[in-house]
Amino acid sequence: MEARRPPEPTIATVLAWLQRAFDGTATWVTQLSWWKFFLFAALALIAASILQNELFSGADVVEVRPQRKRDKHEGNIIFDDGGISYSPPKKRSAPPEPPEPPEAPHAPEPAAPPEHGAKPAPATVPETPPALVVPGAADGEVRVALPPQIVEGLSSAIEAAVENAAEEKVKVYHGQASTWFKSFISLLVLALFATKALVGGKKRAEAETQTANAAAERESMQRQLSEARMQMMQAQVEPHFLFNTLASVEYLIETDPPRASAMQRSLIQYLRAVLPQMRDNAVVTNLGREADMVKAYLSLLKMRMEERLRVDMQIPEGLRSAAFPPMMLQSMVENAIKHGLECKPEGGSLRILAEVAHNKLRVIVSDDGVGFGVFPSDGTGLGLMTIRERLKLLHGDLGQLHIAANVPSGVIATIEVPYHVSK
Structure with a gap:
């Protein structure tokens, strides 16, 4: 079987190679x-x-020239000890001409005899010519x-x-x-x-x-x-208060039905505010929506804590359309209640304030509870570290969380994010 020859490069292939070489x-x-x-x-x-000096310098160069083939029609000059010989070029073959008959040699004329009494001339030797x-x-x-x-x-x-x-x-x-x-x-x-x-x-x-x-x-x-x-992270919002609230509703149904009915209405209001937020999975919402959800949440807690919880919420109407991360305000309120006010026998006050400063939206959650670190925490891990990480993912260095001690007791938590209106 005859081996197949590889295809020869076409003009298009060569042009493609040249173009790739030029592009490279x-x-x-x-x-x-x-x-x-x-x-x-x-x-x-x-x-x-x-390189030019090395390759083309004036050093001794020996040129090996091929011996030129002499044409048969050229002449030939030969040097030897006797002189120079020149052979003319050979003529092309032509029909031979008949040779002419040789002429008869002339007999040399006899020399005239010398006159009587005259001396014969001495023989002279002719000079040899140089050539x-x-x-x-x-x-x-x-x-x-x-x-x-x-x-x-x-x-x-x-x-x-x-x-x-x-x-x-x-x-x-x-x-x-x-x-x-x-x-x-x-x-x-x-x-x-x-x-x-x-x-x-x-x-x-x-x-x-x-x-x-x-x-x-x-x-x-x-x-x-x-x-x-x-x-x-948003799906990790601690739901323990829901179980506590349902347990409270079940207890009040037997002891105080009107109050149980009011708590049930507050729970329904809270779920109406929270569930759409969970389904949207939005990374940014508005401050008004977050405030309504926190307000419903605090209503449930107030029914449980009664006079032990006092709430002061100051969110201007003009800032309700400001963009704010979802579930973050509720996380701050939950931390304040769980670590500051709920573990305090006489309870305390919770204050929520929103303002704009230096083109930043500032939301402050403060309480006068026992403060962090007084009682051990049994939370699920949704805390300040999670809030900081979410702020960094959303706004980089422009989103910050500040924690400071309140006077005379309690904690002040402040969230700062760039201020702009939510779409």
Whole structure:
């Protein structure tokens, strides 16, 4: 079975790779601050200069040139000890011409006899010329006869000239390569600078958008978690007074039916105020709704404690629409009753006050009971720590709970939250 060849990359794939590479480079460049970018550019130029000197310096360079294949139509020059030989290029094949018949050699004319009485001239030896061109008879070779010293010097001069020409050519190539390398590094730095200047704003905006979306998502999740925790806390309102109230109603039915009927009406009024609040699971309600629920709650307690409980509630009508955390006012009233007034034989007074100061809603619950720490607590854990945690989840550092001792006895608990009207 023939193995399947892997698909060749298409133009779209190559363009996608290039785009990803550009996006990655642009993202990296835009994440750098300007001083880091200029430091990187300076270091890149310095490194390029060092590399340029190492790669394209004027050190001894040996150029290995392939032996050029000589064309058969080119001539050939040969140096030897006897002189210089030059072979002309071979001509292309042509139909051979018939050779001409050789001419008959002329007989040398006899020399004239010397005259009578004259002395014959002495034989003279002709001087050898410094160079003699001897044409070849068969292949047209031309030979120049030279002394060996001249041939050696001429050959060395020609080799030196060829080597100098080769070195000059190599230097020219190195100079061009060095210039191209330097230009490439400079263009690369300029391209990175242009990318940071032009694309940096867009990349920063995208990064800021992603960061903002992530922060918003985290804040939304934190908000949902905080709301779930607050709803769980709201469901932990101590219901022990309900059992006490029902037990009181059952007792009064046998001993004082009119009073039992009044307590039953107060209990129904309280449940009507509390149950919708439990079903809504709202994280913020208004102060008027909380005050009505606390008022119904205190009516039940007053029927149980009778004259031992005196209530003074001062909540202005204009502040009933102010936003306030649900079930928090009742928790403060429960703590005041349970830890301050209920355990005091003669009872005491409970005062509830609402006011606005420095753009904050301030709700104060004070009592003149025995105060915290006098009697051991048997509560279910819904106390001051829970109130502080709920305030922090809702308002951060702007929501605070202050506890102070009252004079001459008792406790003053103050809740501060940002003032704004509930929707």
